[in-house]
Amino acid sequence: MRDLGEFALIDRINAGRTQGPAVRLGPGDDAAVLAAARGNYVVSTDMLIEDRHFRLDWSNPDEIGRKAIAQNAADIYAMGAEPVGYVIGLGVPGDTPVDFVTRLADGFWAEAERAGGSVAGGDIVHSAQLVISVTAFGDPLGDRPVTRSGAQVGGTVAIAGRPGWSAAGFALLSHAHPGVVRRNEDSTGGVVAAAVAAHRAPRPAYDLVRAAMVTGTRPEALTDISDGLLADLGHLAAASGVAVAVESVCLCDPDLELCAAELEADARQWILAGGEDHVFAGVWAAGVAPPPGWTPIGRIEAGRGVTVDGARYRGAGGWEAFSGSESAKSDHSR
Amino acid sequence: MRDLGEFALIDRINAGRTQGPAVRLGPGDDAAVLAAARGNYVVSTDMLIEDRHFRLDWSNPDEIGRKAIAQNAADIYAMGAEPVGYVIGLGVPGDTPVDFVTRLADGFWAEAERAGGSVAGGDIVHSAQLVISVTAFGDPLGDRPVTRSGAQVGGTVAIAGRPGWSAAGFALLSHAHPGVVRRNEDSTGGVVAAAVAAHRAPRPAYDLVRAAMVTGTRPEALTDISDGLLADLGHLAAASGVAVAVESVCLCDPDLELCAAELEADARQWILAGGEDHVFAGVWAAGVAPPPGWTPIGRIEAGRGVTVDGARYRGAGGWEAFSGSESAKSDHSR
Structure with a gap:
């Protein structure tokens, strides 16, 4: 890459893109x-750091690129908006092969094709670690953006997507369980492969947010799950000044239980505390059914905080960038 | 910072901001x-990496923050637009003091106050090096943005700001010349201090772009100088399909020559190849005088490329992030 120069590299990355x-x-x-x-x-920005948010021995550059776009595009959809463009700051070690960078860019563009929008600009600099900083821009799909703060008592909480799969994939990759490889052809093997793929590059259900926004049964509050399902529902509850009551039976996932059995792990922890699937959580007003494809998981009550089957959630599964708390969110450096 | 947690840190950074x-x-x-x-x-993004774009032993966090905003705000003004907001991705080592981060944020906000706009959002993550990724947004000051590609034959090239000062400051800091310290009280000392300050935190002449855009004598092409004066005039010439003829007499700077004498260096090289001052270069149509405060330095001719006093500029002073070429642009890691 050092030999090619910044401008030639940018030309190569942009060649043939529309x-x-x-x-x-x-x-x-x-x-x-x-x-x-x-x-x-609508504007959102997220920074991904090598060995913190992805590992080069676990993911190929295409998957890393897709993940970087997906987590930003999900933030745009989480405002009831659709992405129209991205700019990307890229810090790359000087010995990075040019092919690696072009495959990373292929991943950006592939996920942008799924989510909407195109890569409109960027910056490439030298750095010690690979650093990817994506900023996404979007147009509201309705007459105004949908925030976290509109939930009202009596509303139904529903999610789009299946939480816990990225956390399961992270656990499976971390353990490199021999059984995982041996049994790759049976039913568990298929689920394991899907969990690992979900960790490498999440596939947020953008289409279900779009459908909700354009069919007229719009949510009164909306967020994406990036810190963990209960943690982010806690943010929504706090912003709206309400309580969220989750019924865990709605979150059962037999496939994840197969994965959990492989590792003698707890699928429930992945589901309640895993964040990187970028599942969407919305609240529909009392008496309004969430749109098709959205799974009801609880309701909005008077009060504060989050309960699961009536028991108060104390935040142990929540994850913060600097707290070092134990959680199901992948933190590759710990 | 590890103890405080991401959300508490973000709260502290945002406290009291309007x-x-x-x-x-x-x-x-x-x-x-x-x-x-x-x-x-209008959208621009730039990434700054510790030891590459700034040094913690040369600059305080306030200066680093101001520089990060300035170089992005300059890109917005370089489109004939004014910044209205910024989002900032921040990668920080876990042992960074909280006070360092809040002073960095003070720098962001101080320069945003000069340039226009406010810090509307961001992301904070762990990283090995300090990484600052700023994305700036702006509104056009005229009916449309001003690109690099509108220059026409016969036009006058003029600049706002004094090129070469950041490069001089970089050279002075690199040499840590004993005479620089000793003579800090005489006339050279004042100039030396100004050059060092210019390197630590440039002060682009935003007001001169604003005045040009609102007085009605708008430029037909505009850019900011970030890769070096001649290099960026080369980009403007290529985008417009014209040649730029620079008269070096217009660029003489007796103050920089005092600095150069200190180091037995060549002030002309700093002026022609230094980039980090974010001087603005505009082109006004034949017969239209550049607005007050803009210094004419040359004219637009038929042809290609850039000449200085009639001699072709071969690009030796141009700088690319990966080329490792010798130039006056600071590259702290070489």
Whole structure:
């Protein structure tokens, strides 16, 4: 890469890419120009660090690229909006092969194709570790963005996507369990492979948020699960000034229990505390059924905090970047 | 910082800050929401890496924060736009003092106050090196953004700001010349201190771009100098399909020559190849005088590339992130 130079590398990454309709001016000038179809635009940024958010011996560059876009695109959808563009800051060690960077970019573009929007610009610099900083922009799908703070007492909490799969994949990769490899052809093997794939590159259910926003049964509050299901429901409860009562029976996942049996682990912990699937959680007003594909998991009550089957959640499964707490969220460096 | 936790740290960083008028929803939800006053918005991103773009033994956190915002805000102004918001990805080693991070944030906010806009969101993660990834958003100051590609034959090239000062400061800091310290009280000392300050935290002439955009004598092309004066004029020439003829007499800077004499260095090299001052370069159509405060340095001619006093510029002073070429742009790791 050192030999190629920054400008030639950027040219190679951008070769043959087609910008989306909202991008009025793409890479090559001092800045990109995007159109805001509704006057407001939604912005989210996330930074991924090698050995902290991904491991080069676990994931290929395409998967890392897809994950980087997915976690930002999920934040845009979590506002009831759709991505229209991304800019990406990339810090790469000088001995990184050019092919690695182009495959990473292929992953960015592949997930952008799923989520909507195109990579409108970026910056490439030298760094000791691989660092990927994505900023995503989106247009609201409704007349205004949907925040975490609109939940009202009596509402139904429902999720889109299956929580715990990324956490299961992380646990399986961490243990490199011999049985996992041996039994790859039976029913457990298929589930194990799916969990590992889910950890390497999550596939948020963007389409279910889009359908909810355009069918007219819009949620009154919405978030994506990135810190853990209960932790993020706690953020929603706090922002809305309400309590969330979760019924754990709604969250049972027999496939994850197969994975858990492989490791003598607890599938429930993965489900309640795992974050990196970027499952969406929405709240629909009392009497309004969540749209097809959304799984009801609880209700909004007066009070504060989160309960599971009536027992108060104390936050042990929550995860913070610097706390070093034990949780099911993958933290590759611990 | 490990003890404080991510959320408490973010709360501390954001305490007492006032968001700008374009920020409809600031930190705390899945994403921020901004207003696009003119329907289009301008986006730029830059990543700064410890020991590559700044040194902790040369700059304090306030200066590093100001520099990170300045180089992004300059990109927004370089499109004939003004910043309305920033999101910042921050990778910090776990043993970083909380006070360091809050002073860094003070620097972000101080330069945002100069440039316009407020810090609307961000992400904080663990990393081995300090990494700062800023994405800036802006509203066009005119009816449309001003690109690099609008220069036409006969136009006047003018700059806002004094190029070469950051490069001089870098050279002075690199040599830690005893004479620099001894003579700090005489006329050279004042200039030396100003060059060192310019390197630590550039102060782009945002106000001169704003004045040019609102007085009606708008440039037909505009860029900021980040790779080096001649290198970036080369980008403008290529994008516009023209040649740029620079007259070096217009670039003489007696103060920089005092600095250069201290180090037996060549002030001309700093001026022609130094980038980190984020000087603005604009082109005004034939017969239109650049606005007050802008220094004419050359003209647009038919052809390609850049000449200085009629001699072709071969690009030796240009700088690319991976090329390792010799230049006056600071590269702290070489």
